[in-house]
Amino acid sequence: MPAPKLVRRLAAAVAGLVLVTTAVACGSNGGPGAAAGGQPRRGGDVIFLENGEFTGFAQQDLRTWQTSSVAVNLFDRLLYLDPETGKLAPWLATAWTVNDNFTEIELTLRTDVTFSNGTALTPAVVVANLNHFGFGDTKRGITPSRPQFARYAGSEAIGADKVRIRLSEPDTGFLNNLADLRHSIVAQSTIDLGYEQASELENAIGSGPFTFASEKPGSEIKIVRRAGYNWPPGTADHTGEAYLNSITYIISSEGASRTGLLLSGQAHAARDVLITDEKQLQKRGFHYFGARPFGGVRDLEINPTANPLIADLRVRQAILHGINRAELIEGLYNDNWIAAKGLVQSNTPGFVDIGAQYGFDPARANRLLDEAGWTAKGADGIRTKDGTRLSFRVYPESQWVVPIPDAELIAIQLARIGIQFEIVKVDRATYTAQVAKPDNPFSWGHTTATDINQLWNRYRSKGVGGLADPAFDKLLDTIKTIPVGPQRTEAVGAAQRYLLDNALIVPLQETQQSFVTAPGLQGFIPETLGRSYFYDAWLDE
Numbered sequence: 001m002p003a004p005k006l007v008r009r010l011a012a013a014v015a016g017l018v019l020v021t022t023a024v025a026c027g028s029n030g031g032p033g034a035a036a037g038g039q040p041r042r043g044g045d046v047i048f049l050e051n052g053e054f055t056g057f058a059q060q061d062l063r064t065w066q067t068s069s070v071a072v073n074l075f076d077r078l079l080y081l082d083p084e085t086g087k088l089a090p091w092l093a094t095a096w097t098v099n100d101n102f103t104e105i106e107l108t109l110r111t112d113v114t115f116s117n118g119t120a121l122t123p124a125v126v127v128a129n130l131n132h133f134g135f136g137d138t139k140r141g142i143t144p145s146r147p148q149f150a151r152y153a154g155s156e157a158i159g160a161d162k163v164r165i166r167l168s169e170p171d172t173g174f175l176n177n178l179a180d181l182r183h184s185i186v187a188q189s190t191i192d193l194g195y196e197q198a199s200e201l202e203n204a205i206g207s208g209p210f211t212f213a214s215e216k217p218g219s220e221i222k223i224v225r226r227a228g229y230n231w232p233p234g235t236a237d238h239t240g241e242a243y244l245n246s247i248t249y250i251i252s253s254e255g256a257s258r259t260g261l262l263l264s265g266q267a268h269a270a271r272d273v274l275i276t277d278e279k280q281l282q283k284r285g286f287h288y289f290g291a292r293p294f295g296g297v298r299d300l301e302i303n304p305t306a307n308p309l310i311a312d313l314r315v316r317q318a319i320l321h322g323i324n325r326a327e328l329i330e331g332l333y334n335d336n337w338i339a340a341k342g343l344v345q346s347n348t349p350g351f352v353d354i355g356a357q358y359g360f361d362p363a364r365a366n367r368l369l370d371e372a373g374w375t376a377k378g379a380d381g382i383r384t385k386d387g388t389r390l391s392f393r394v395y396p397e398s399q400w401v402v403p404i405p406d407a408e409l410i411a412i413q414l415a416r417i418g419i420q421f422e423i424v425k426v427d428r429a430t431y432t433a434q435v436a437k438p439d440n441p442f443s444w445g446h447t448t449a450t451d452i453n454q455l456w457n458r459y460r461s462k463g464v465g466g467l468a469d470p471a472f473d474k475l476l477d478t479i480k481t482i483p484v485g486p487q488r489t490e491a492v493g494a495a496q497r498y499l500l501d502n503a504l505i506v507p508l509q510e511t512q513q514s515f516v517t518a519p520g521l522q523g524f525i526p527e528t529l530g531r532s533y534f535y536d537a538w539l540d541e
Contacts, residue, residue, distance in 0.1 A: 054251075070249055125191075275333055297508065325359070391422060396423060513526065
């Protein structure tokens, strides 16, 4: 199937296709094993459907979903965090050592790596990248990486293949941060650019298995196999060059259109398919990947200082216990999705199952509201006190698979205990502006993170979460001093219990990115943070 003809047909189809689909009986959730079969073969041109426009490709922007779909295949990182085991694996760095108090790290680098412009990966280039992450470059518009590199104190080349990293304080999760897509290593020529120039894809020079080929702004990006590539992550299924000839990313903003293009054979893969279409596609032989990235669950985050109503702990706790996570899954999702059991994804090192203690309990929620003095009710069942209704304005987020139905069902659940959620539908820019205001009590979160300690920095003192408690700051600082293992998990559990006891975060569902791939596309796998990695992928058609 020649790529140019397919792309032309696809562009026309995206412009005009309207498809009505229906849900079908539930099936099993796909994964890497679901798309395995036969012997890998070289060649083939894949069409990948994205749901929105691509943003800039400067390093600081590489975690936005649309951009990262492309970037994860263009750039390599120093280390790889295995999504199945949670353990670090070699990549551009072949080995690493850490001193006893976790303030100094030495990396041994591969000596055979080149960037797509032909320049070599050297310790000096790695140091330049690390300094970008740690310090930024205000003159060039480069912001530092926070909170991941907050304790970065500098680095230096020590020999032909080694780099030493210094931290100002212990940080047991710092190595994991080197596996974050945002910390991809780029060539010195890209480091030397200002933010605007570095954001242009043609200037973002990486060492990955694919390279930039062409772009049609606002509609598509094409990348092609990198000749001579031979330094994949240590967990990859093969070595050497990628199998696919190319990947063309097409913007298809309507979910029904993405489903239709998959079913008609005009596309091989798509991100963010409609929940109502997931089972239909699985029934037709498509592979479904419910990628659950490391980090935090999808949640409702509460600012306790936004207004006097939400400042009352009992009101916040009533909201926590008034939301029925199981009903959300049953009513709006399917068995590809699961309810949160805590504030951390169940596949993330440090996960603690504390869902039952802080789960749905309407009797407790009603009792809490009575104790808080909200005993009178209006004709619509919403509680009142001294002539004031227990009502909040809530803005559904834009970056979720069913944001408005999800918010509306939560509003129905809370109305049952006498709390009104007035749902105000806005676009993405307006949502971002509204939730940034200090008097806005609610925002929605689903934060991906290679290290668990990144998740709750907004609730540090002087953070945007409205909390000022040195005791909680100390809990987060303690996590940074303990290596991954039972003792660290216990510390993570203590931080979660604090946030839940104070009803600052309400867990909802496990964060998930949905990918669907054609029956003939094999070897596709979402990486640690749920991005679409095509290095091992191949077409069996």
